[in-house]
Amino acid sequence: QGQGFYDDAMARRPPASTFKPLVLAVGLREGISYLSRWDGSTPRAFPGRLGVPLRNQQGQQCQSCTLDEAMVRSLNTPFYALAEQVGAGRIRDLAVSMGIPAQYGSTPSLVDVKGDPKPGKTRPDIAMGRYPVSPADLASVYATFAAGGVRTERHLVERVTGADNQEWYRATATGTRVLDVGVAADVTTVLHNVVEHDGGLPGHPAAGKTGT
Numbered sequence: 175q176g177q178g179f180y181d182d183a184m185a186r187r188p189p190a191s192t193f194k195p196l197v198l199a200v201g202l203r204e205g206i207s208y209l210s211r212w213d214g215s216t217p218r219a220f221p222g223r224l225g226v227p228l229r230n231q232q233g234q235q236c237q238s239c240t241l242d243e244a245m246v247r248s249l250n251t252p253f254y255a256l257a258e259q260v261g262a263g264r265i266r267d268l269a270v271s272m273g274i275p276a277q278y279g280s281t282p283s284l285v286d287v288k289g290d291p292k293p294g295k296t297r298p299d300i301a302m303g304r305y306p307v308s309p310a311d312l313a314s315v316y317a318t319f320a321a322g323g324v325r326t327e328r329h330l331v332e333r334v335t336g337a338d339n340q341e342w343y344r345a346t347a348t349g350t351r352v353l354d355v356g357v358a359a360d361v362t363t364v365l366h367n368v369v370e371h372d373g374g375l376p377g378h379p380a381a382g383k384t385g386t
């Protein structure tokens with residue numbers, strides 16, 4: 175910005191509901207099934223909201239729905255409740271291990287800043303994608319889910335060869351397991367259901383999550 179271009183891949187912005195899979199992953203690690211039932215009514219009051227009720231998009235709600243259904247319908251209240259139960263700090267820790275930098279420049283990521291209710295702390299609003307991250311870093315998180323919980327450093331060039339097919343360069347990024355393969359598989363199953371609910375991609379297996 176200010177140099178004649180704008181890097182959309184690296185510009186931070188609130189990821190909104192695309193952060194919910196991380197909340198689900200922490201819940202799964204704590205033994206909470208994606209088939210467990212939660213209150214998806216709207217609006218709901220939560221202690222961490224400082225008196226501001228939380229609402230679901232477009233008034234959608236259910237009195238008792240699974241986390242799977244809540245993800246498909248992108249209900250806010252069940253995932254905020256889950257974040258309060260498992261702890262916002264654990265969600266931040268998982269996000270950092272899966273590809274979100276611990277800080278952007280000198281500013282810590284995924285925490286309140288000056289003027290927010292709890293500067294330097296992570297609130298359950300992380301479940302709503304309250305804290306800005308870059309699309310490129312969030313793509314690393316989703317790639318880690320897709321790789322069964324193995325994180326690989328992001329790179330664009332895999333290999334470079336010359337005219338004689340001599341290999342000049344090959345990426346040597348190695349993977350690190352940061353999430354149990356079963357948890358990653360369960361998250362992927364739920365995100366596959368999200369895509370299928372929205373019509374799917376005929377002929378292509380896909381998993382994903384919308385965010386406003």
